[in-house]
Amino acid sequence: KAGVTQTPRYLIKTRGQQVTLSCSPISGHRSVSWYQQTPGQGLQFLFEYFSETQRNKGNFPGRFSGRQFSNSRSEMNVSTLELGDSALYLCASSLAGGLSEQYFGPGTRLTVT
Amino acid sequence: GESVGLHLPTLSVQEGDNSIINCAYSNSASDYFIWYKQESGKGPQFIIDIRSNMDKRQGQRVTVLLNKTVKHLSLQIAATQPGDSAVYFCAENKAGTYKYIFGTGTRLKVLA
Numbered sequence: 739k740a741g742v743t744q745t746p747r748y749l750i751k752t753r754g755q756q757v758t759l760s761c762s763p764i765s766g767h768r769s770v771s772w773y774q775q776t777p778g779q780g781l782q783f784l785f786e787y788f789s790e791t792q793r794n795k796g797n798f799p800g801r802f803s804g805r806q807f808s809n810s811r812s813e814m815n816v817s818t819l820e821l822g823d824s825a826l827y828l829c830a831s832s833l834a835g836g837l838s839e840q841y842f843g844p845g846t847r848l849t850v851t
Numbered sequence: 852g853e854s855v856g857l858h859l860p861t862l863s864v865q866e867g868d869n870s871i872i873n874c875a876y877s878n879s880a881s882d883y884f885i886w887y888k889q890e891s892g893k894g895p896q897f898i899i900d901i902r903s904n905m906d907k908r909q910g911q912r913v914t915v916l917l918n919k920t921v922k923h924l925s926l927q928i929a930a931t932q933p934g935d936s937a938v939y940f941c942a943e944n945k946a947g948t949y950k951y952i953f954g955t956g957t958r959l960k961v962l963a
Contacts, residue, residue: 842894
C-alpha cells in the first residue's frame with residue numbers, strides 16, 4: 739500500500755509570492771491534516787479536511803488555506819509569503835482523523851527568501 | 852502559552868544501552884499523549900501512546916511513563932539500536948478536541 743505522498747519535496751519562493759503544496763493520502767483515507775514544523779516551534783496544526791470539508795483549524799492567519807478534492811487529495815496554499823513561513827510542511831492522512839491513526843508524508847521543505 | 856518540550860537536546864547512547872527521553876507538558880487538562888519518532892528526511896512516525904488513566908504502557912522495546920503530578924512524560928527504549936537514531940517528540944491532546952500540542956523533541960544518537 740503506497741504511503742502519503744507530498745509534492746514538491748523542496749521549494750524556494752520569494753517574499754510576497756504564493757505557494758501551493760499537494761498531498762495525496764493513503765488510498766481509502768478520507769481525513770487529511772496539515773502541519774507546519776519549525777525547529778523553534780515544533781509541529782503546529784494547521785487544519786484538517788474530511789470528505790472535502792474543513793473540519794478543524796489551528797491558529798494560523800488567513801494566508802494559510804487549503805482544500806480537499808473528491809478523491810481525498812488535498813492542497814494547501816500560502817499567500818503573501820513571509821520569511822517566517824519557511825518550514826517543513828507535513829500532511830498526514832487517516833481513515834477518520836484520530837491523531838494516533840495518522841500516517842505522515844515526508845513533507846515539503848519551503849524556503850522563503 | 853502552553854508548550855511541550857521546547858528544548859531540543861541531544862542524547863547520545865551506546866548501542867545496546869537503554870535510552871530515556873523526557874518531555875514536560877504544561878496543560879493539566881491533557882489526557883492523551885503520543886510519542887513520535889522522526890528520522891531525517893521523513894515524516895513523524897507514531898511509536899506509542901498513553902491515556903491519562905494509566906501511568907505506564909509498554910510496547911515492543913519501548914515503554915512510556917506518565918507522571919501527572921509533575922506533568923512529565925518519558926519514553927524508554929530498551930537495547931538501543933542504530934536504527935533508533937532519530938528525533939523523538941511527544942504530543943498531548945485533550946480528548947474530544949483538536950487542540951494538539953507537540954514538542955520540538957530530542958535527538959537520539961546511537962553510538963556504535
